[in-house]
Amino acid sequence: MKLSPRLLAGAAGLLLTPAAYAEASARRIAVIGAGAAGASTAYHLRQFADADGVAVNITLFEKTGHIGGRTLTAHAFNDPHQPVELGASIFVEINEILWNAAADFSLPLQPAGGFDDDAALLGIWDGDRFVYTQDDRSSGWWNIVRLLWTYGTAPYRANKLMQATIQRFLELYKTPYFPFRSLTTRAYELELTFVTSQTGQQFLDANNVGARFSHDIVQASTRVNYASNLARIHGLDAMVALAPSGASQIRGGNWQIFDSMARASGADLRVNTSVGHLDKVPGTDPPSTKYTVKTTDAAGVEAEKEFDNVVLALPFQFSGIEAGDGVLQNAIDEIPYVQLHVTLFSSPLQFSAEFFGLPAGSKNVPTTVLTTLADDDDDQGSSGADGSGKAGFFSISTLRRVVNPNTLREEYLYKIFSPEAVTPAFLSDLFGVDVPDTFVDDTTELPVISWYYPHIFHSYPKALPRVTFQDPVVGDGLYYTSGIESFISTMETSALMGKNVARLIVDDIQGLTTGGAVLMESGEKDGKETIYVESEKNQKVAGEL
Ligand SMILES: Cc1cc2nc3c(=O)[nH]c(=O)nc-3n(C[C@H](O)[C@H](O)[C@H](O)COP(=O)(O)OP(=O)(O)OC[C@H]3O[C@@H](n4cnc5c(N)ncnc54)[C@H](O)[C@@H]3O)c2cc1C
Ligand SMILES: *[C@@H]1O[C@H](CO)[C@@H](O)[C@H](O)[C@H]1NC(C)=O
Numbered sequence: 001m002k003l004s005p006r007l008l009a010g011a012a013g014l015l016l017t018p019a020a021y022a023e024a025s026a027r028r029i030a031v032i033g034a035g036a037a038g039a040s041t042a043y044h045l046r047q048f049a050d051a052d053g054v055a056v057n058i059t060l061f062e063k064t065g066h067i068g069g070r071t072l073t074a075h076a077f078n079d080p081h082q083p084v085e086l087g088a089s090i091f092v093e094i095n096e097i098l099w100n101a102a103a104d105f106s107l108p109l110q111p112a113g114g115f116d117d118d119a120a121l122l123g124i125w126d127g128d129r130f131v132y133t134q135d136d137r138s139s140g141w142w143n144i145v146r147l148l149w150t151y152g153t154a155p156y157r158a159n160k161l162m163q164a165t166i167q168r169f170l171e172l173y174k175t176p177y178f179p180f181r182s183l184t185t186r187a188y189e190l191e192l193t194f195v196t197s198q199t200g201q202q203f204l205d206a207n208n209v210g211a212r213f214s215h216d217i218v219q220a221s222t223r224v225n226y227a228s229n230l231a232r233i234h235g236l237d238a239m240v241a242l243a244p245s246g247a248s249q250i251r252g253g254n255w256q257i258f259d260s261m262a263r264a265s266g267a268d269l270r271v272n273t274s275v276g277h278l279d280k281v282p283g284t285d286p287p288s289t290k291y292t293v294k295t296t297d298a299a300g301v302e303a304e305k306e307f308d309n310v311v312l313a314l315p316f317q318f319s320g321i322e323a324g325d326g327v328l329q330n331a332i333d334e335i336p337y338v339q340l341h342v343t344l345f346s347s348p349l350q351f352s353a354e355f356f357g358l359p360a361g362s363k364n365v366p367t368t369v370l371t372t373l374a375d376d377d378d379d380q381g382s383s384g385a386d387g388s389g390k391a392g393f394f395s396i397s398t399l400r401r402v403v404n405p406n407t408l409r410e411e412y413l414y415k416i417f418s419p420e421a422v423t424p425a426f427l428s429d430l431f432g433v434d435v436p437d438t439f440v441d442d443t444t445e446l447p448v449i450s451w452y453y454p455h456i457f458h459s460y461p462k463a464l465p466r467v468t469f470q471d472p473v474v475g476d477g478l479y480y481t482s483g484i485e486s487f488i489s490t491m492e493t494s495a496l497m498g499k500n501v502a503r504l505i506v507d508d509i510q511g512l513t514t515g516g517a518v519l520m521e522s523g524e525k526d527g528k529e530t531i532y533v534e535s536e537k538n539q540k541v542a543g544e545l
């Protein structure tokens with residue numbers, strides 16, 4: 001029997017304490033996946049529900065033992081005092097969800113990027129030669145004077161284009177664009193479909209950004225950020241890769257943002273708990289649709305629980321979740337993802353000049369090497385070994401100096417992004433010494449590689465141009481966050497989609513139909529073709545076509 005809220009309220013006076021009544025009537029919401037998207041969903045669900053006086057009971061399921069997903073931290077020498085980002089490492093000030101959370105949770109920010117050392121030098125290598133180098137310490141990307149001298153007005157134009165594009169994207173945070181039931185519609189309304197429908201190369205060419213600058217600098221950034229060449233990534237991700245200055249990270253690890261969000265949500269946190277099946281309870285329809293979530297914990301114990309709403313906060317294709325009949329009313333498309341090798345290691349050695357074609361003993365070997373294609377590389381490969389070109393890897397960075405706790409000698413901490421596993425032969429060439437087949441040889445007193453930590457990710461989608469994106473509502477009371485990854489893949493955008501889904505759920509519980517937009521009319525305004533849409537808040541919004 002289904003009890004109506006009114007009946008329950010009546011009964012509550014007689015039988016239940018207020019707390020017991022609140023518990024019995026609370027909407028039970030399962031969030032599956034505790035990465036940026038799932039943690040943000042839970043956190044914002046709590047905030048929106050409390051603000052509107054809606055009772056929610058949230059359970060957050062996470063397969064692994066840690067919160068953060070692809071935002072995860074390793075520890076050099078397995079020493080807890082030497083954290084180093086293995087996954088998502090930087091965010092910027094306009095990432096307001098992350099930035100505000102860092103402040104709200106008093107998490108310490110530190111500048112990310114440049115190797116903070118007098119000898120720091122950034123070089124962009126094409127497999128034959130360095131096409132560009134600059135002092136890595138002073139400025140990061142926009143060392144304007146130096147760039148202007150080499151590339152004319154191209155850096156200025158690229159910067160303006162990036163700023164204008166990002167400004168449009170930021171509208172997605174505000175009414176009437178927030179919340180949204182269709183990302184495809186919003187992308188269109190904000191004229192961002194125009195940007196995602198082109199390759200980064202086409203977008204820059206159409207905006208008269210010089211070809212040399214695009215090839216050398218912008219492409220180095222799309223390769224280090226998205227393991228993709230400029231001709232194989234859409235314009236929006238290319239602009240995001242050129243992110244504004246001020247790159248930051250949380251001291252001790254960015255995962256702490258999501259861990260803090262998950263805890264602040266008051267959700268029942270079920271780590272080491274993998275969801276295997278999602279089924280609809282027969283005979284339940286909106287607005288009281290119910291789902292059964294089947295889980296397996298680390299000890300192999302299976303469990304099953306009912307929920308009113310479910311949020312899939314993970315790339316569905318890698319989740320191993322089986323959805324029963326009638327669950328997914330909109331099929332979730334499979335998306336090609338980049339397979340990226342991230343290799344962290346420490347060594348007392350520095351790069352050999354000869355590896356990069358510089359004279360032996362050269363003093364000016366870059367400490368961070370980004371890459372671009374060589375002039376004779378075929379630029380049709382997107383990612384994977386073909387796309388990496390003659391250079392063979394996307395980036396090699398000197399992160400910082402570290403002290404090896406076993407020998408107390410000072411060493412360097414390195415990170416490599418590559419399409420294939422790093423081999424001892426490659427490292428032998430890079431450092432100009434013999435690296436043993438096992439990488440770390442514990443039997444020698446002073447190993448060449450003293451700590452070695454390789455990892456493979458399905459890091460982000462291969463962002464080929466596209467104009468449709470998986471929408472966040474995929475069934476009755478069933479929501480999906482990862483569609484936004486084909487639009488922009490960052491911690492912040494996943495967190496934004498989590499916040500959006502949280503808003504939609506709390507509105508749906510209250511019977512509000514927010515998140516849509518209605519095309520009212522189209523016409524001319526100031527000589528430009530314009531469409532008018534009406535938002536849920538009854539505002540008339542104009543957009544140029
Ligand atoms: C090497 C690398 C570098 C990056 N650099 C940056 C960067 O500098 N800045 C930036 O903003 N972004 C960066 N990104 C992208 C960023 O990490 C992602 O866009 C973002 O973290 C995605 O978050 P998510 O919550 O959507 O997905 P995920 O982080 O993948 O979270 C999904 C969660 O679901 C869990 N899960 C999966 N299956 C199940 C199941 N069956 N049951 C229960 N739980 C399950 C997973 O364990 C995981 O915790 C980088 C990514 C990589 C890999
Ligand atoms: C949430 O629901 C579970 C049962 O599914 C219950 O044990 C728990 O006490 C509830 N939590 C709150 C805060 O109501």
Ligand SMILES: *[C@@H]1O[C@H](CO)[C@@H](O)[C@H](O)[C@H]1NC(C)=O
Pocket residue numbers: 064065271272298
């Ligand atoms: C999760 O599993 C890991 C590995 O088995 C274990 O070390 C960790 O303590 C577990 N965490 C919790 C909260 O059970």
